[in-house]
Amino acid sequence: MNDAQGAEPGGPIAVAAVDLGATSGRVMLGVLADGRIELIAAHRFENRLRDEDGQLRWDIDALWAEVRQGLRAAHDGAVERGLTGLASIGIDSWAVDYGLVGPDLVGADGASVPGSGEVLGEVVAYRDHRTDGIPESFAEQVSRERQYTLTGIAQQPFNTLYQLVADDRPATLPPGSTLLMVPDLLGYLLTGERRTERTNASSTGMLAVGGQGWSAELLTAAGVDPDLLAPLISPGERLGTVLPELVRELGIGEVPVIAVGSHDTASAVLAVPAADDAHPVAFISSGTWSLIGLELSAPVSTAAALEAGFTNEGGVDGTTRFLKNVAGMWLVSESIRQWEEEGARVDLADLLAAAAVMPAHRFRIDPTDPAFLAPGRMADRVMLAARRLAGEDERPRTPAQLVRCILESLAVTYREELHTACRLARMPLPERLHVVGGGSRNALLNQLTADALGIEVVAGPMEATALGNVALQARALGAVPGEHGALRGLVRASVELERFSPSIPSG
Structure with missing residues (x-):
């Protein structure tokens, strides 16, 4: 109503x-x-x-x-x-x-x-x-x-x-x-x-x-x-x-x-600019948390979904957000906070550019580990948790190495969790993944994600939560048609999107 x-x-x-x-x-x-x-x-x-x-x-x-x-x-x-x-x-x-x-x-x-x-x-x-x-x-x-x-x-x-x-x-x-x-x-x-x-x-x-x-x-x-x-x-x-x-x-x-989708992820997913509302939509709401999953018409509350750690949150218009929480850009922002408290001056854009030219596939962490939940000295915790790949005999030491480790680990986790979500929901892997929220501006992470999944990543809108909030208010005021797809059409008309195709085979 x-x-x-x-x-x-x-x-x-x-x-x-x-x-x-x-x-x-x-x-x-x-x-x-x-x-x-x-x-x-x-x-x-x-x-x-x-x-x-x-x-x-x-x-x-x-x-x-x-x-x-x-x-x-x-x-x-x-x-x-x-x-x-x-x-x-x-x-x-x-x-x-x-x-x-x-x-x-x-x-x-x-x-x-x-x-x-x-x-x-x-x-x-x-x-x-x-x-x-x-x-x-x-x-x-x-x-x-x-x-x-x-x-x-x-x-x-x-x-x-x-x-x-x-x-x-x-x-x-x-x-x-x-x-x-x-x-x-x-x-x-x-x-x-x-x-x-x-x-x-x-x-x-x-x-x-x-x-x-x-x-x-x-x-x-x-x-x-x-x-x-x-x-x-x-x-x-x-x-x-x-x-x-x-x-x-x-x-x-x-x-x-x-009343809008007052859980910010509900508003953000409403603003996913998917063109086909008839099929489940794969998304990541990327910010402090990375919330990765599928928009479905009904919950998946099976024993297998429980053991996999997936949750069924209510969405706008009776939809279900079948998703898993991964500790997203929190890992980077908290690491930056540690470095700044130690006296370093850190520019995120410069840090990401340096991480982009670091050698790939050297270190991994598990971003879902509860050890990363609390604030405080995150860079030290990531360094100690990083496991070495490809015969490495050291840990990530520099900020660029550490951020490369975090982002590669997130991309691999996205691949694993989206495949799991699709298996639990009994649907094939979608042709594209929508990334919305502040993390959608992270071109390096978007490309790593496309490479890991082997599918197109559509990035944007950055201000998805606010757009979903505004779009639903507009519908409540009678300024937008009532269909769920009409709101997404309004979002598509309002933003410019960036697309990332996989540059290497998934694996």
Whole structure:
């Protein structure tokens, strides 16, 4: 159901896409006119983990301040382009992390005051160690096989389910408190409405396979009160309207907030520029994580898929993202951070150019190793983990050697995981692989991936998450036809793509 305020037929519209990643955030102004989307960066900002009292946390107050600044800038940008302002707002972010919100205050008239609930405690990050050992102990209550049958979600240590088992705060919350995923928490701060968007809910390890409701069996086993969880909302539905006090503060008008694919990967995969919507689409959403898999019409929740570590996340329009998490460009960015902390000046473009001329096939790591999950001295960890190939008697020592090792290892892992996904889904290897997100600009990795798989790699769009966010808002406003393929056609009309053909046989 798309019940947002309609747009003027044929006229240009401007919307704001709030897109929060695990290392950076942005508010993008999306202007839809003449059958294409123009994306303008209204505001970009860093998002850094804080280590406080031995716990990794997100600074949700700082993020909220940056989002408000970005919405003001997006509104001003729309006005500068001759539009009346923003027609809507959509929010997406990384998955699994949550905030706890107390009950709304009661006004003088006895009615609750929307948006007045206090954020209780910190938003703990998925990279924190509090869930160490939790999946194993929880499996003694509900087996891994049973969990997978119920949810279709791979048992990752950072799943929301396991975070809640490790969290002692819910037991002491006042009545009327709510758990909200990060984008839903920001949606609450904007509108006062408490909802959980389905694509993000699917990543929690608590939503029943198919996405129609929470798994009562798992909530009971985890000791989670169902009343703590907000009602579900689907992508394309209207969450609410910006609160009056924020209308005054931001000067943006009574703008509707639309639920998009709030799990950033759901929005990114929606923006995969595939031309044929009738067949499964192979993709990598490449950023901090590399999320590699297939867009399917139904989950694959077999025992073999469980053992292979694949997960079934909810997508827009009832699709399933059958995928596996690989620790993508996080390995490179964290290595660069170590080198910079040691006093080196590192330019990523220069580093990739140096890696491109390094001798090939000398070292390998396993990018799926949980040892690479936590931050800190990544270059040292990669060097020690690298196994030598072709009779090498040393380890990667220079930054260029190390990055070449990381990228070659990622490409080989992509090949292995995509072949596995196709085998599990009982389909042949597709003719092309779409790479979207920030990693789509990494020409060396794209070429290595094409070579490893022996198929064409289509790179772009880089800002896939924001484009998917904007496209779905446009459809909810009535400015785009309702078909899934129409949204992808809009994306294709809005971006330039780069194609990489295999230069060597796969193997």
